[in-house]
Amino acid sequence: MNLARRKDYSNIRSVFNFVHTQVTSYGPAHRYRWMYQKCKRHGFKIKRDHISLMLNTIDPEGVYLRARRRLKRREYFSRGPNFCWHLDSYDKLKRYGLCINACIDGFSMKIIWLKVGRSSSNPKVIARYFIDAIEEHRGHPYSMRGDMGTENGLVAVMQTLFAGDEVTIPFIYGKSTMNTRIESWWGILRKKCCQNELDDTAQVWNTHYIRRSREYVFHGRPVNMYLYPDLFNAEEHIRQVDDDVLHFCRSECAEEDEYPCEEEILSWDAFTWRKIY
16 A cells, blocks of 8 residues: 655654743643644644653643543534534633633534634624624524623624524523533633734634544534534534625624733733833
């Protein structure tokens, strides 16, 4: 079959330096599979086992703590891509002026949007994220799920408007802790990241491989599951939106901020936390 072992691996020292920089810059939250995906995205060719050994050397305490963790997860099922989008806000960085909001597809776990700005509680800001996503994906999901926060109110109204009478429950309200699809993903985001870093995190996530598990029926790469549902015995559920209705809804949204956080935050050095000007 003319099979051969790969021999064109990257320089081990270069990879080690890259991994060390990632751990010291973003904290000890990188599992070896996630770090392996980041190395691939940056053009390195390396074995997963080598990444695991590097993390054991660079961050032994982090590896030990992650190995001790045991979580019981709920079972989740979705009919296909765009059947249900889950949205939520991440408030842990609000004290630093960084307000993060995200939406994820329940079936493929593909990130629909991942945004940082000055506010994650302004309904018009979240509505703009929603309208941008609809224009990008050329349609709206069959249903959505979010918590009872006021920031989701305008999105719920727009989703109901788009769905019309064809969908019984176009927007599902529930406790934030019960919105498991997006809540579980916040753990992936934590300490990994500012918009450029969020974009990089989203791209890595969408192209990584989700392993088979007892809690979740489907497995594969989120981007493939989202674009080719027929390969996973699922159906596409995106729904078209009238251009005039979409234009009207966009007029109700807030414009994007020039800076993703309060301007005062920008006057402080990110490493020494001393005022620059």
